[in-house]
Amino acid sequence: MLETLFIQPVLNILGLLYAIIPGQNFGVVIIVFTILTRWVMFPLLRKQLKHTRAMREMAPEIKKIKKKAKGNRQQESMMMMELYKEKELKPMAFFGMMVLQIVIFLTLFAALNRVANDPRNIYELASGPISDLSAIQELKQSPGVFDNTLFGTVDLTRAASSQTTGFYLPAFLLVLGSAVTQFFQIRQTMPRDKDARKLRDILNDAKTGKEPDNSEVNAAMGRNMGYIMPVIIFVVTIGFPAAIALYWFTSGLIAYLQQRYLLKQDVTLMQSTAKVVNKTRLDNTAKARASKAKTAQTIPSTHAKKSKTTNKKKGSTKKSTSGKAGNKRSS
Numbered sequence: 001m002l003e004t005l006f007i008q009p010v011l012n013i014l015g016l017l018y019a020i021i022p023g024q025n026f027g028v029v030i031i032v033f034t035i036l037t038r039w040v041m042f043p044l045l046r047k048q049l050k051h052t053r054a055m056r057e058m059a060p061e062i063k064k065i066k067k068k069a070k071g072n073r074q075q076e077s078m079m080m081m082e083l084y085k086e087k088e089l090k091p092m093a094f095f096g097m098m099v100l101q102i103v104i105f106l107t108l109f110a111a112l113n114r115v116a117n118d119p120r121n122i123y124e125l126a127s128g129p130i131s132d133l134s135a136i137q138e139l140k141q142s143p144g145v146f147d148n149t150l151f152g153t154v155d156l157t158r159a160a161s162s163q164t165t166g167f168y169l170p171a172f173l174l175v176l177g178s179a180v181t182q183f184f185q186i187r188q189t190m191p192r193d194k195d196a197r198k199l200r201d202i203l204n205d206a207k208t209g210k211e212p213d214n215s216e217v218n219a220a221m222g223r224n225m226g227y228i229m230p231v232i233i234f235v236v237t238i239g240f241p242a243a244i245a246l247y248w249f250t251s252g253l254i255a256y257l258q259q260r261y262l263l264k265q266d267v268t269l270m271q272s273t274a275k276v277v278n279k280t281r282l283d284n285t286a287k288a289r290a291s292k293a294k295t296a297q298t299i300p301s302t303h304a305k306k307s308k309t310t311n312k313k314k315g316s317t318k319k320s321t322s323g324k325a326g327n328k329r330s331s
Contacts, residue, residue: 027150181252
């Protein structure tokens with residue numbers, strides 16, 4: 001059932017790309033397939049980053065709630081739920097997005113691994129219209145024509161390190177590249193807070209009886225994930241076919257570029273709290289306020305000058321009128 005629902009549709013997409021892309025190169029198929037996958041997941045990434053921004057904006061209010069609750073967990077949770085409701089934020093939505101991304105990755109991982117180990121899976125699990133394509137029919141008749149390389153240079157069926165095939169440098173470079181891109185992708189969304197405490201220091205304080213701050217613990221764990229995840233990816237992919245490493249590398253690179261684009265749209269996302277904003281914006285805001293204040297001071301002074309001039313004119317008019325009246329009386 002899992003194969004029918006998840007793996008078979010992915011294999012059909014791979015078969016379709018293999019049939020329509022000129023040259024029928026497996027490496028090119030993986031790159032195009034990864035680009036399409038990241039494009040489909042782009043709205044999900046945008047939602048994830050927006051959720052991250054919203055949670056960071058709420059950090060000062062969460063601290064106030066913790067101080068007000070004074071260790072009362074029930075009161076704290078009730079106040080937190082009210083805050084989430086007020087901000088129209090669903091905390092469980094973030095976990096839902098994470099689960100969905102994990103399911104997508106595992107499906108892609110299983111499908112690519114199957115094709116790398118045995119290319120016959122492309123036509124054996126292909127549906128009617130795709131199985132009738134000429135390239136798929138040719139592959140079915142002669143499985144040896146399957147080009148399992150990346151531009152004819154890297155054998156994507158070989159692992160970077162294996163007991164049977166030994167060490168394979170091109171695959172190792174792909175594995176290393178996938179770990180590096182994952183590192184920069186995670187670091188890209190980390191808040192730059194110089195005063196942030198390390199997880200080790202927080203745990204040491206907890207041993208002395210001091211209750212740790214959950215938001216502080218989560219932030220410290222998130223920073224550690226920037227180092228743990230690349231290591232996990234490196235260890236996992238080094239024993240799998242290079243096709244998996246190529247997918248990870250391409251996916252990580254595209255995700256990095258997507259996040260860079262989204263972060264440029266919202267510069268406050270990388271700050272520790274909502275009160276800290278881009279320095280350029282602060283300078284522009286300060287200049288705008290200064291110009292407004294200057295304009296406000298200029299307007300009253302202009303009015304004052306105008307009124308003085310008007311009063312002088314009125315005074316001179318009165319004097320001239322009274323002078324004329326005196327002359328008439330004397331005559």
